Amino acid sequence: MIDPLSVVAGTVITVILPKVLEKVGENIGEAVWEKSAEAIQTVHQTVQGQLQVAGTGGLLTRAEANPTQANVQVLEAELVSQMEEDREFAARLTELVNQIQSQSPAVQVILDKLRITGKLDLGNITQIKEGQTSAKQLLGRDWQVGSDAKVGDITQENRGDK
Known part of the structure; x- marks a missing residue:
């Protein structure tokens, strides 16, 4: 089971580090920013303030300047730790x-950041978008x-509004 705090931390990382969104290859970041600019700014300020109080503000600065996988993972782990300590x-x-x-367009993500040390054998995968024409897959x-x-076969379907 995925830890709910990890999900929140991952989402926070995605919205406060625009360069992470750019790597998706979509304009999701722009759409999120346009619709949620104030909330995103508040998230950034909240995270920055919490990390500065904890003495780990440099983690955010480093991840913003150089959003490598390692820097992002360290920042995400620190956010989870801070959330565990401060409910x-x-x-x-x-x-x-x-x-x-x-406020944001829907985004469906399947098999993101997959880490397998051995062999991988997946069957057929179908990703269906129903009634969310602005959703990104x-x-x-x-x-x-x-x-x-x-x-196996990978398909993405848009079934339109129902």
């Missing part, structure tokens, strides 16, 4: 993330497979 901070970030998500970014990879 008020966790609640505030969760509230802001929910606000941003309600992302499938299979940033995979690291230690051996052979076998993937």
Whole structure:
């Protein structure tokens, strides 16, 4: 089971580090920013303030300047740690993330940041977008497979409004 704080931290990273969004290859970041600029700025200020108080503000600065996978992972881990220690901070970030998500275009992500040390054997995968014509579909970014990879048919469908 995925830790809810990790989900919030991952979402926070995505909205406060625009260069991470650029790597998606979509204009999701621009759409999110246009619709949620104030909430995103509040998230950034909240995170920055919390990290500065904890003495780890440099992690955000480093990730913003150089959003490598390692820098982003360290920042995300620190956010999770801060949320575990400060439930008020966790609640505030969760509230802001929910606000941003309600204002933003839907994004469906399947098999993102997949890490397999051995072989990978996946069957057929179908990603369906129903009634969300503005939703973005992302499938299979940033995979690291230690051996052979076998993937069945992959399809993305837009079924329009129902």
